Amino acid sequence: MVRLKQRSDLSAINIVNALLAAFLFFSPWLIGFKDVEPAFWNAWVCGPLIGILAITAFNALYEWEEWANAALGIWTLVAPWVLGFSHVTGAMWTHLGVGLAIAVLAAVELWLMRHDHSANFT
Template sequence: MRSWSRIQDVAAVVLGVYAALSPIWLDTNNAARWSLIVLGVLVALAGVAHMYRPELSYAEYGMAVLGVLMFIAPWAMNFHAMSGAAWTAWVVGVLTVVVAVTGLPVTNSLAHRQGGMAAHH
């Protein structure tokens, strides 16, 4: 069963693409630019992977981890003073975690029904 229309998957791809492209219009340094690009691409890929294989619960967990990494990136990579890049990372990070968490019940249900690996029984 493919889930091309699930709003969580589409939202993840949009959030990832937005973050990855944001250095085009934001004032960034090297750390901010590459943090947003790499984490954005990974979030978008997790969304695409989940569209293709909706029963893979680890894609949702991975997306949640990427959201947390996106949120802490401004402090970890020292670009918290760059308000545009920092706020983009914070907002996209929180929204990515929300998208991943809201998708978990559906993912676990699909995995359980199809005999796949469900994270929790």
């Protein structure tokens, strides 16, 4: 299993992931879609999962964590259409934005893990 010793640019990405996770978790109240059950529950499940992955990555970064984050980001991105709440503008745009950001950040971390030869692997 590939593990990367923590670097400041990867720490910054994980901080952003943790903030996005918190925003997703609280978005039903902040954006106003707490009465839309599929959107509410998706935010309440995906937000903490993304947050847990971001927090665990502060200790040691593993490739599987980034693949899991990418999958959660993609799921969050497509959830409005799969779960049928794309007609709720606030919920749809929140999930779309957070999901896209999480997926892109996971892809950046995966790229850095595979292409940064100056990093120390253990």
